[in-house]
Amino acid sequence: MEFANRIAALKPSAIREILKAPSDPETVTLAAGNPSPEAFPAAEMAALAAEIFQNDAPDALQYGISEGYAPLRERTRERALRMHGIGRESDDLIITSGGQQVVELTAKTLLNEGDTVICENPSFIGALNALRSYGVKLVGVPCRGAGMDIAALEQALREHPEAKMIYTIPTFQNPAGEVMPLPARKRLLELAAAHGAAVLEDDPYRELRYGGEHVPPIKSMDEEGRVVYAGSFSKIVAPGIRLGFALAPAPLIAKMTAAKQVSDVHSNLFFQILVERYMARYDLDAHIARCRALYKTRRDAMDGALRRHMPGAKWVVPEGGLFLWVKLPGGRDGTEFCRRAKEKKVMAVPGSAFLTEEGGFSDAIRLNFSLPTPEQIEIGVERLGQTL
Ligand SMILES: Cc1ncc(COP(=O)(O)O)c(C=O)c1O
Known part of the structure; x- marks a missing residue:
């Protein structure tokens, strides 16, 4: 079947192949963009969901x-x-x-x-x-x-x-x-x-x-x-x-x-x-304040782990968000680095994945600190250090 031009251009790249979910449960992923499940207000949502289905199903399902x-x-x-x-x-x-x-x-x-x-x-x-x-x-x-x-x-x-x-x-x-x-x-x-x-x-x-x-x-x-x-x-x-x-x-x-x-x-x-x-x-602002506290701890854990395990790498500690952007030492190729890191059971996203020109070179990798726990961050970054 021949695809429309608008979609034919969106090919799954080699990078996305690297990022395919690992079969090994030991692999630590620092590649996601996900918030932490601990930051979901699940109990409050469960109570509200029950109420909506009980009392407001005609509106909610229409x-x-x-x-x-x-x-x-x-x-x-x-x-x-x-x-x-x-x-x-x-x-x-x-x-x-x-x-x-x-x-x-x-x-x-x-x-x-x-x-x-x-x-x-x-x-x-x-x-x-x-x-x-x-x-x-x-x-x-x-x-x-x-x-x-x-x-x-x-x-x-x-x-x-x-x-x-x-x-x-x-x-x-x-x-x-x-x-x-x-x-x-x-x-x-x-x-x-x-x-x-x-x-x-x-x-x-x-x-x-x-x-x-x-x-x-x-x-x-x-x-x-x-x-x-x-x-x-x-x-x-x-x-x-x-x-x-x-x-x-x-x-x-x-x-x-x-x-x-x-x-x-x-x-x-x-x-x-x-x-x-x-x-x-509920108080959404208070909920967000709790999320901030959780993520700040994890950001700091990742910064500390990088200092210990990634000599020569360069990064600026972000004041917010979910990601740390790390420049590898010696202009190493981020794509090749992430491929090898996956073999060491840690996943990161190569900087080249984010370029406007597909297939370009980047010596950076993107690390996510919101999803992994501080313990997983330590293990994951240590493995990145071994890959280096
Ligand atoms: C910069 C940016 N914009 C938009 C989105 C899309 O988010 P969502 O569609 O879940 O609101 C993301 C998600 O990671 C993002 O990083």
Whole structure:
């Protein structure tokens, strides 16, 4: 069977082969992007689920509207404004199936085949693939310690004045772990305005900050309605419920709603009701504070283990998020390193997996510290040291 061009280009790469689940239960995985199951509010969700099935099954099991369950939309909107200062009168909010769907719907709504999108290089594979599936041209801009490098962005825009969109993960960038400072955020927005480009701000890690100062979202400075903000419940409640949201100018949300209708009609209504009740009945902020405490311990455990076992490697301890981006000593090839690490029963993701140009070289690896326990982190990083 011959596949459509848009999907034929998305080949399972050699890297994904390395990452296939190990058959050996002894293998420690530092390759996932998963939150810890300890961070799921499972007991509260069980009580709410029983209540919903008992009293509200006709609503929860019925079709809903594509924009999302109205009380959850309102609560999410109120929280986004209160916590992050985002959402103007002229904006609207749609509940999506994760932040991933915001990227997909934004691409579907704003981009034509052949359009240029500027993004960080490295960047989140799920978003890059969503963009690739719409046939857009990706132009990568490096991260040099403070998120997307603004001088390099200016250069990229000079070379590609036709760019339609800038896709950025400014807070605890995946995979680099970096945060774009406030002046750079302002400049990015100015540059986007000067070029008539949209900005997609992908921000699922914002609330997982373990130290340092909070930096406002680009969306909070968006006077012109140029920024689509992608939020997610995956890292603060649970990823399996598949809930996120887009906050963007109302006419754009209307088009994204039409795009969502032909995609999945609406996001899972049972979980939308459940999350709304969770937010109403329990203290989500206190829950997130517990997640932060858990992950900070694990981040510090990984930093300590790296100091002990990976001499010569370089990393910056991230102030938040779920990942540590480690440069191997001596310019070693991250892909070959991860292949050998797997033989030593530890899995990491090679930096090359996150590049805009598939098959490129990277001497970095991405390590996840949220899923493994501190004991597993110690064992896993020790094995990485042996691999080195
Ligand atoms: C930068 C970034 N954006 C979006 C997502 C998608 O998350 P979800 O669809 O679960 O909300 C992820 C998940 O790892 C991510 O790292």
